[in-house]
Structure formats: C-alpha cells, structure tokens
Amino acid sequence: MTTLTDRRTVILQATLDLIPEHGLLNTTIALIARQAKSSPGIIYHYFESKNDIIHSLYQLILRQYTEALLADDPLSQEWCERLKRIWLSTFHYFVAQPKHALFMEQYKNSAYAHYSQSIEADENLAPLIQAIRADIEKGLIKNLPFDVIYALTVDVAKSLAKLQIAGIIQLDEAMLDEIAEASCRALQV
Amino acid sequence: MTTLTDRRTVILQATLDLIPEHGLLNTTIALIARQAKSSPGIIYHYFESKNDIIHSLYQLILRQYTEALLADDPLSQEWCERLKRIWLSTFHYFVAQPKHALFMEQYKNSAYAHYSQSIEADENLAPLIQAIRADIEKGLIKNLPFDVIYALTVDVAKSLAKLQIAGIIQLDEAMLDEIAEASCRALQV
Amino acid sequence: MTTLTDRRTVILQATLDLIPEHGLLNTTIALIARQAKSSPGIIYHYFESKNDIIHSLYQLILRQYTEALLADDPLSQEWCERLKRIWLSTFHYFVAQPKHALFMEQYKNSAYAHYSQSIEADENLAPLIQAIRADIEKGLIKNLPFDVIYALTVDVAKSLAKLQIAGIIQLDEAMLDEIAEASCRALQV
Amino acid sequence: MTTLTDRRTVILQATLDLIPEHGLLNTTIALIARQAKSSPGIIYHYFESKNDIIHSLYQLILRQYTEALLADDPLSQEWCERLKRIWLSTFHYFVAQPKHALFMEQYKNSAYAHYSQSIEADENLAPLIQAIRADIEKGLIKNLPFDVIYALTVDVAKSLAKLQIAGIIQLDEAMLDEIAEASCRALQV
DNA sequence: GATGAATGAGTTTTCATTCAT
DNA sequence: CATGAATGAAAACTCATTCAT
Numbered sequence: 144m145t146t147l148t149d150r151r152t153v154i155l156q157a158t159l160d161l162i163p164e165h166g167l168l169n170t171t172i173a174l175i176a177r178q179a180k181s182s183p184g185i186i187y188h189y190f191e192s193k194n195d196i197i198h199s200l201y202q203l204i205l206r207q208y209t210e211a212l213l214a215d216d217p218l219s220q221e222w223c224e225r226l227k228r229i230w231l232s233t234f235h236y237f238v239a240q241p242k243h244a245l246f247m248e249q250y251k252n253s254a255y256a257h258y259s260q261s262i263e264a265d266e267n268l269a270p271l272i273q274a275i276r277a278d279i280e281k282g283l284i285k286n287l288p289f290d291v292i293y294a295l296t297v298d299v300a301k302s303l304a305k306l307q308i309a310g311i312i313q314l315d316e317a318m319l320d321e322i323a324e325a326s327c328r329a330l331q332v
Numbered sequence: 333m334t335t336l337t338d339r340r341t342v343i344l345q346a347t348l349d350l351i352p353e354h355g356l357l358n359t360t361i362a363l364i365a366r367q368a369k370s371s372p373g374i375i376y377h378y379f380e381s382k383n384d385i386i387h388s389l390y391q392l393i394l395r396q397y398t399e400a401l402l403a404d405d406p407l408s409q410e411w412c413e414r415l416k417r418i419w420l421s422t423f424h425y426f427v428a429q430p431k432h433a434l435f436m437e438q439y440k441n442s443a444y445a446h447y448s449q450s451i452e453a454d455e456n457l458a459p460l461i462q463a464i465r466a467d468i469e470k471g472l473i474k475n476l477p478f479d480v481i482y483a484l485t486v487d488v489a490k491s492l493a494k495l496q497i498a499g500i501i502q503l504d505e506a507m508l509d510e511i512a513e514a515s516c517r518a519l520q521v
Numbered sequence: 522m523t524t525l526t527d528r529r530t531v532i533l534q535a536t537l538d539l540i541p542e543h544g545l546l547n548t549t550i551a552l553i554a555r556q557a558k559s560s561p562g563i564i565y566h567y568f569e570s571k572n573d574i575i576h577s578l579y580q581l582i583l584r585q586y587t588e589a590l591l592a593d594d595p596l597s598q599e600w601c602e603r604l605k606r607i608w609l610s611t612f613h614y615f616v617a618q619p620k621h622a623l624f625m626e627q628y629k630n631s632a633y634a635h636y637s638q639s640i641e642a643d644e645n646l647a648p649l650i651q652a653i654r655a656d657i658e659k660g661l662i663k664n665l666p667f668d669v670i671y672a673l674t675v676d677v678a679k680s681l682a683k684l685q686i687a688g689i690i691q692l693d694e695a696m697l698d699e700i701a702e703a704s705c706r707a708l709q710v
Numbered sequence: 711m712t713t714l715t716d717r718r719t720v721i722l723q724a725t726l727d728l729i730p731e732h733g734l735l736n737t738t739i740a741l742i743a744r745q746a747k748s749s750p751g752i753i754y755h756y757f758e759s760k761n762d763i764i765h766s767l768y769q770l771i772l773r774q775y776t777e778a779l780l781a782d783d784p785l786s787q788e789w790c791e792r793l794k795r796i797w798l799s800t801f802h803y804f805v806a807q808p809k810h811a812l813f814m815e816q817y818k819n820s821a822y823a824h825y826s827q828s829i830e831a832d833e834n835l836a837p838l839i840q841a842i843r844a845d846i847e848k849g850l851i852k853n854l855p856f857d858v859i860y861a862l863t864v865d866v867a868k869s870l871a872k873l874q875i876a877g878i879i880q881l882d883e884a885m886l887d888e889i890a891e892a893s894c895r896a897l898q899v
Numbered sequence: 900g901a902t903g904a905a906t907g908a909g910t911t912t913t914c915a916t917t918c919a920t
Numbered sequence: 921c922a923t924g925a926a927t928g929a930a931a932a933c934t935c936a937t938t939c940a941t
Contacts, residue, residue, distance in 0.1 A: 150904085166443040168357060172932060182906050187933065189904095252437045254355045261500050285510065288501045294491045295511075302483045311450045312477045321474065322484075325518035329511075360914060362924095371923045373917080382915065544821045546735055549935060551903095560902045562938080571936065630815040632733040639878045663888065666879045672869045673889070680861045689828050690855045699852070700862075700896075707892035717925085739911060749927050754912065756925095 151189050154179050155200045163245035167197065167253050197255045204243045209267035211236045218270055222278045223327040229271070230300045230323040237304035244305050263289050284330045296326050340378050343368050344389045352434035356386065356442050386444045393432045398456035400425045407459055411467040412516040418460070419489045419512035426493035433494050452478050473519045485515050529567050532557050533578045541623035545575065545631050575633045582621045587645035589614045596648055600656045601705040607649070608678045608701035615682035622683050641667050662708045674704050718756050721746050722767045730812035734764065734820050764822045771810045776834035778803045785837055789845045790894040796838070797867045797890040804871035811872050830856050851897045863893050 157178035161170040172193055176183045190196045217228040237244035250256055263272060275292060278284045284292075303322070306312045314322070346368035350359040361382055365372045379385045406417040426433035439445055452461060464481060467473045473481075492511070495501045503511070535557035539548040550571055554561045568574045595606040615622035628634055641650060653670060656662045662670075681700070684690045692700070724745035728737040739760055743750045757763045784795040804811035817823055830839060842859060845851045851859075870889070873879045881889070 168443055171930085173930095183932085184907065184934080185905050193932065248441045252441045254357060287507070287511075290495050290501050291492060291503070291511070294488060294495065295514075298491055299483060299488060302487055303480060306479050306483065312479050314480070318476070322476075322480070322518075325484075328517045329514035361916080362914075365924090372915085373924065374922055376916070377921070546821060550937080551935075554903090561936085562903065563901050565937070566900070626819045630819050632735055665885070665889075668873050668879050669870060669881070669889070672866060672873065673892075676869055677861060677866060680865055681858060684857050684861065690857050692858070696854070700854075700858070703862075703896035707889075707896045738909085740909095750911085751913080751928065752926050760911065 150185075151199070154181070154186060154189055154196065155203060157181075158196055158200055159204075159242050159246055162249055163242050167249045167255065194255065197250065197253075200246065201250050201256075204246060205265070206267060207240075208233075208236055208243065209265075213270065218274050222281075222283045223324075223331075225274065225278070226284075226296060226327050226330065227320075227323040230296050230326050231319060233297050233300035234304045234307075234319060234323075237301055238307055241308040244301060244308060247301070248305070261288075261290050262293050282332060285332055287330070292330060295329055299326070340388070343370070343375055343378060343385065344392055346370075347385055347389055348393075348431050348435055351438055352431050356438045356444070383444060386439065386442075389435065390439050390445075393435060394454070395456060396429075397422075397425055397432065398454075402459065407463050411470075411472045412513075412520075414463065414467070415473075415485055415516050415519065416509070416512040419485050419515050420508060422486050422489035423493050423496075423508060423512075426490055427496055430497040433490060433497060436490070437494065450477075450479050451482050471521060474521055476519070481519060484518055488515070528563075529577070532559070532564055532567060532574065533581055535559075536574055536578055537582075537620050537624055540627055541620050545627045545633070572633060575628065575631075578624065579628050579634070582624060583643070584645060585618075586611075586614055586621065587643075591648065596652050600659075600661045601702075601709075603652065603656070604662075604674055604705050604708065605698075605701040608674050608704050609697060611675050611678035612682050612685075612697060612701075615679055616685055619686040622679060622686060625679070626683065639666075639668050640671050660710055663710055665708070670708060673707055677704070717752075718766070721748070721753060721756055721763065722770060725763055725767055726771075726809050726813055729816055730809050734816045734822065761822060764817065764820075767813065768817050768823075771813060772832070773834060774807075775800075775803055775810065776832075780837070785841050789848075789850045790891075790898075792841065792845070793851075793863060793894050793897065794887070794890040797863050797893050798886060800864050800867035801871045801874075801886060801890075804868055805874055808875040811868060811875060814868075815872070828855075828857050829860050849899055852899055854897070859897060862896055866893070 154175065157175050158170060161174055161178055165174065172183050172186055175196070176186055179186075186196070190199065212229065212232050215228050215232040217225045217232070220228060262268065272289055275284070275289065279286050300323075303312070303314065307314060343364060346364050347359060350363055350367055354363065361372050361375055364385070365375055368375075375385070379388065401418065401421050404417050404421040406414045406421070409417060451457065461478055464473070464478065468475050489512075492501070492503065496503060532553060535553050536548060539552055539556055543552065550561050550564060553574070554564055557564075564574070568577065590607065590610050593606050593610040595603045595610070598606060640646065650667055653662070653667065657664050678701075681690070681692065685692060721742065724742050725737060728741055728745055732741065739750050739753055742763070743753055746753075753763070757766065779796065779799050782795050782799040784792045784799070787795060829835065839856055842851070842856065846853050867890075870879070870881065874881060
C-alpha cells in the first residue's frame with residue numbers, strides 16, 4: 144500500500160532523475176509526471192507547485208547530505224582529522240550520488256534560490272559549525288568566517304566530485320587524502 | 333559611426349546588465365532590446381539566437397577575465413607568487429566586476445552550458461597552464477590534473493568573491509593574502 | 522438515520538454557503554465536498570454532475586421563495602394590497618436569505634442558465650399569475666405581460682434587497698411601504 | 711493603416727461578439743483570437759490579461775451607454791420628462807445593442823466584478839445625479855437614495871429590454887411610454 | 900455507501916523567432 | 921538597417937469526473 148510519503152518520494156525521485164539531463168527549466172511537470180508513471184494533475188495533489196517540488200527536493204538532498212556527513216562522525220575527531228573527514232565525506236557522497244551534486248548546482252543558480260544567505264543559517268550543520276568554532280577559539284585553525292571555511296573545504300570537495308563524475312579527472316584515495324590534507328594546512332594557524 | 337562590433341557589444345552589455353537581476357530565463361529578448369534601446373528584430377541581425385547571445389557573452393567575459401589574469405604577469409613569477417597572483421587577481425577581478433561573476437554562475441549551470449569539458453581546453457589559459465606544468469615537472473607543486481589546481485585556486489577565489497559581493501563576508505587584504513598563501517601550501521609538494 | 526434527501530440537502534447547503542463568496546466558477550466539487558464534510562466521489566452518488574447540483578439548488582431556492590411568497594397570502598387580497606405584499610415579501614425574503622439572493626444572481630447570468638424563458642412557465646407561481654390576470658381583466662391594473670409586471674415588482678424588490686444586503690442603502694419600513702405603494706401606482710390603470 | 715486603438719477595438723469587439731453566446735468563462739483567449747482573426751499571443755500585446763480585456767470592455771460599454779443617455783439631453787428637461795427620457799433611452803439603447811445588455815449582465819455577477827459599490831461613484835453619471843438631486847431638493851421627487859432611483863428606472867428599463875431582446879415580450883412605443891410614465895408616478899412625491 | 904487518489908483535457912500566459920513595412 | 925506586431929508552440933496549473941479500494 145502506497146503512503147503519502149511514498150508518492151511524494153516517487154515524484155521527487157522522478158524530478159531528480161530528470162534534472163541532471165534536462166536542466167531545471169526543461170524538466171516540465173508533464174515530463175515529471177511521465178517519469179513518475181503518473182499524470183500532471185496528481186502532481187498537484189502532492190505538491191503546491193513546481194516551485195514546491197524543487198524546494199522540497201533541495202531540502203531532501205541537503206538533509207541526506209548532512210546526515211551522511213555527520214554519520215562519518217567528524218565531531219569526535221581532532222581538528223585536522225575533522226576537516227579531512229568533512230572533505231572526504233563530501234567528495235564521496237557526491238561521487239556516489241552524482242544526481243545530487245548536479246541538482247544542487249542547478250538549484251544554486253536558478254530563479255528558485257533567489258535569496259542568498261550564509262550557510263551558517265543551515266540548522267543541519269549546527270553541530271559542525273560549533274565544533275569548528277571551538278577549534279578556532281582554541282587557536283587551532285584560522286579565525287575565518289564559517290562561509291570561508293566552507294568554501295575552502297566542502298565547496299572544493301563538491302567541485303572536484305563533479306569533475307570526477309564528469310570523467311574529467313580520476314582521483315585515487317591517495318590523491319584525495321593528500322588534497323584533504325591540504326585543506327588542513329590551508330586552515331592551520 | 334557605429335560598427336557591427338559596437339552594436340553587438342551594446343546588446344551583450346544590455347544582456348549582462350539584466351541577467352544578474354532577472355536570471356537567464358527571465359532575461360527575454362524583448363527586455364534585452366529595450367535595455368539596448370533597440371528592437372527584438374534587429375537583435376536577430378547581429379545574433380543568430382538567444383543562445384548565440386549568451387554564448388558570445390560567456391566568451392567575452394572569459395576573455396576579459398583571462399586578459400586581466402595575464403595582465404598581472406603571473407608567468408614571470410616564482411611558483412608560489414604565481415599561484416597567489418592568480419588567486420588574488422581572480423578575487424579582485426570578480427569583486428570589481430560583480431555582474432561578470434554572477435553571469436558566470438548563471439551560465440555554468442544552465443541549459444546553455446550543457447557540455448562540460450576540461451578547462452585545459454581553454455586557449456586563453458594556455459600560457460598559464462604551461463607555466464604550471466613546468467612547476468610540476470620541476471617538482472615544486474604537486475602532480476595534480478590542471479582542473480584540480482584550477483578548482484583549488486581560481487574556483488575558490490571566485491566563490492569567495494561572490495560571498496564578498498553578496499555581503500556575506502568582508503575579507504581585507506591581509507586575510508586575502510593569507511588565504512592565497514594557503515593555496516600555495518595546499519599545492520606545495 | 523440519514524436519508525437520501527438529507528444528504529442531497531447537505532450538499533446543496535454546502536454549495537449555497539460557498540457560492541456567494543467564491544462564485545459559481547470557483548466553487549469546485551472538491552470545495553463543496555469539504556464544506557459538506559464529505560468527498561468528491563460521493564457527491565456523484567447523489568448528483569449527476571456539478572450542473573445537476575446548481576440546477577437543483579436553483580429549483581430549491583425558487584420553491585422556497587415562492588412558498589414564502591404564498592405564505593403571505595397575497596391571493597386573498599385586494600389588488601393593490603396584493604402587489605404590495607408580493608413586493609414586501611420578496612424584499613424581506615431576500616434580505617433574510619442573502620445567500621439566496623446572491624446565488625440567484627450568480628445563477629441567472631451563468632452558463633448554467635442559458636435558456637431564457639418567460640417566468641409565466643414557472644408552475645409555482647401559477648396561482649399568483651391567475652390572480653393578477655383576473656385583476657387585469659377586471660380593469661384594475663394595466664394590461665401588461667406578466668413578465669413586465671414581474672420585472673416592475675419582484676425584480677425591483679429583489680434588486681433593492683441586494684443593495685440593502687450590500688449595505689449600500691438602508692430602507693426602513695416606511696420607505697419600503699412607500700416604494701411598494703409606488704408599484705401599485707405604476708401598474709394602476 | 712491600423713492603429714493601436716483599432717487593434718484593441720477589434721479584440722474587444724471579438725470578445726463582445728462571443729460572450730453573449732458562450733458566456734464569460736467559455737469565451738477563451740483562443741476563441742477571442744480566432745474571432746479577431748489573430749493569435750493568442752498578440753492579445754497579450756494589447757492587453758495585460760483576460761481580466762484586462764473584460765474590464766476594458768466593461769468600461770467601453772458603460773461609456774457608450776452614458777453617452778447615449780446624455781445625448782438624449784435629459785438634463786435640460788422638466789423632472790418627469792427627464793425620468794422618462796432616462797427610462798426610454800436606456801430601453802432603446804439596450805434593445806439596439808443587445809450584446810451590450812447581455813455582456814453587462816454576464817459581467818455584473820462574475821468573478822470579474824467582485825467589488826460592489828454605489829452607482830453614485832460612476833463619474834459618467836455625475837451630471838445626471840446632480841440634476842436628480844436638485845429635483846429632490848425642490849420637493850418634486852421622493853427623497854430616496856440615488857441607487858434606489860436607479861433601480862426603479864434604469865434597471866427596470868434594462869431588464870425589460872432584455873426580455874424584449876429574448877423575444878419574451880414585445881412592447882410598442884405606447885406601452886413603453888406608459889411604463890416610463892409609471893416611473894414618474896412611482897417617484898412623484 | 901464512502902473515500903480520495905488519479906486522470907487528462909482545457910485554460911491562461913509566455914516568449915523566441917519571423918517578417919511586412 | 922530598423923521596427924515592433926504577429927505567430928504559435930509550449931508551460932504551469934485547474935478541475936469535473938471516474939474508479940479502485
């Protein structure tokens with residue numbers, strides 16, 4: 144028996160399947176409906192608008208990514224290990240979930256995400272932010288805005304993941320470890 | 333007397349003025365025509381399609397950026413100084429040309445840029461790529477694909493420039509220098 | 522125990538509650554179902570179509586109005602008193618039942634009421650029509666088509682009732698009596 | 711050479727031609743376009759929305775009606791003659807322009823006219839309202855709100871015009887004069 | 900009887916592109 | 921060269937109606 148959550152998920156999955164190839168704009172409701180083996184009308188039974196679908200999908204992916212990140216237990220680590228875990232978790236997550244990486248990129252610079260704000264506002268990341276703040280206060284890593292630290296670690300890992308997905312580069316574990324290691328050095332006081 | 337190049341430039345500038353605010357999708361030909369104090373019809377005299385406008389604008393901005401980059405003479409520098417110049421030139425260029433930064437983002441994840449390829453293919457960057465290759469061969473910097481080096485320097489600088497433009501962070505010259513310095517350390521053998 | 526008539530009535534009442542505010546068009550089956558604490562499906566058990574609901578509601582209201590009209594015993598009156606009773610009953614009925622007045626207006630000029638015919642065809646009004654015919658034959662009131670007499674009395678009363686409902690005018694009993702009186706004079710030979 | 715006004719008029723006329731038969735709802739943009747021997751897209755070159763078309767048409771018809779009314783010079787008449795002229799002008803206008811009568815009815819009780827207000831607010835009618843006010847002050851006609859007087863004259867005339875258009879009644883000039891005369895008596899002090 | 904998910908045709912609106920002037 | 925009216929193929933979204941449960 145299908146539940147409300149199931150149906151929503153099927154629609155979100157269909158959307159996720161289509162966006163990397165078609166783009167946000169060309170992923171029409173009709174296309175989503177067909178991919179979900181459904182009809183345009185029913186989509187509006189589960190979502191208010193195309194906007195709602197896109198935002199819901201964004202939230203879902205963000206939640207899954209942060210869960211994966213925290214599942215790797217970066218909180219209980221020493222500072223450099225913590226940064227490396229964040230870096231490597233991010234890279235591996237998006238290489239494993241290429242559609243997530245591609246969707247996030249599509250989303251970030253679309254009309255759907257028109258308000259730009261600090262990632263510090265993201266509640267999912269709260270424990271991580273606190274841990275890093277503590278590292279800064281202990282004088283272990285440079286006193287930089289969290290957005291800068293994020294850009295130097297997560298964004299870099301995500302961007303290399305995309306290059307790997309696209310087949311442009313092939314980074315092995317040793318190289319990855321080295322690059323992750325570099326982010327420690329970059330942030331080290 | 334207006335030349336063909338002039339008219340094209342006016343149209344491209346109008347497009348650039350509109351996209352950061354309206355987005356690629358909502359920057360319609362009619363809007364561009366009005367901004368360029370022209371008409372929809374004449375735009376098709378100078379460009380084949382909206383696609384053509386977007387791509388031409390992309391090429392123009394890319395050329396201007398690489399010119400700015402090379403104008404800072406990174407080629408004749410020692411390896412770390414070279415990387416820092418690339419980093420700082422990129423940051424300053426996009427902070428000075430916020431519309432360029434915003435357009436590039438809009439472009440990168442749109443239906444217009446659907447083919448992804450290595451930036452090594454970019455002819456404008458050829459001399460820079462050669463210089464860095466030489467640094468690698470001399471064993472000064474890590475043996476990484478150029479795309480990775482690019483991601484660790486240019487992309488990071490561009491991404492921080494966008495945060496600065498958005499007002500989310502405020503990096504002063506000292507901090508910038510430190511972060512640029514960090515990219516040396518990150519790539520150092 | 523709920524009877525078929527009960528359920529139909531609940532649905533019609535729900536429809537009547539919604540139409541004044543939402544209009545005929547925006548009073549969707551889904552909305553009616555919710556208002557009737559029921560479901561879209563079951564509505565089609567009691568009515569053939571939305572059309573059927575609207576027409577049934579129209580008939581119901583028309584019947585209730587004519588009942589109220591005849592309850593005021595205009596038949597046994599002298600001609601002018603009769604016209605005044607019709608006038609005043611109509612006015613008071615629609616002021617007391619504002620939703621009925623508003624529905625009738627919505628209905629009259631909708632796609633639902635596309636066939637226009639003489640009100641003389643309305644069986645409910647038969648006794649009244651006969652009484653007025655008799656008045657005409659006795660030479661008491663002008664020899665005008667019944668539709669004209671109807672327009673000069675009932676329609677005017679209904680239209681003033683709507684103004685009163687809307688709060689545009691405030692007619693007291695004295696004024697009402699005077700206007701009703703005027704309809705006698707208007708029809709007097 | 712066609713002017714902007716011409717094109718707008720053609721579209722409004724097409725709309726007016728369709729509404730009596732199809733109703734407001736079923737007069738789709740596609741239908742209007744076909745009737746105007748045009749295309750859906752161009753409609754939006756001349757009007758902002760379907761709403762805009764409907765409202766513009768309403769204003770146009772209202773203006774034409776009030777012009778016809780004032781063209782009959784009711785202002786320079788003695789009070790009863792004035793009322794009769796208003797009555798007869800209204801009747802003849804709508805019999806001559808049946809589509810106008812039918813459109814006005816469709817409009818009045820549609821989602822397009824959602825705010826109801828006193829007709830005293832209608833600027834076109836200002837001189838007429840003043841003349842009637844003066845009549846009231848001179849003690850010639852009853853002291854009633856203008857909306858009531860309007861309902862007793864214009865609305866009645868319009869409503870009989872519609873019956874005549876529908877072929878339900880056939881009023882000759884003598885009868886009309888008599889009914890118009892009756893509105894004097896109805897309003898006489 | 901009752902539910903509400905599902906359908907899909909139909910509606911308004913947009914916009915790149917063309918072309919008569 | 922230049923204009924801007926005109927086209928028409930989508931797109932998002934709605935809703936009466938059906939039907940499996």
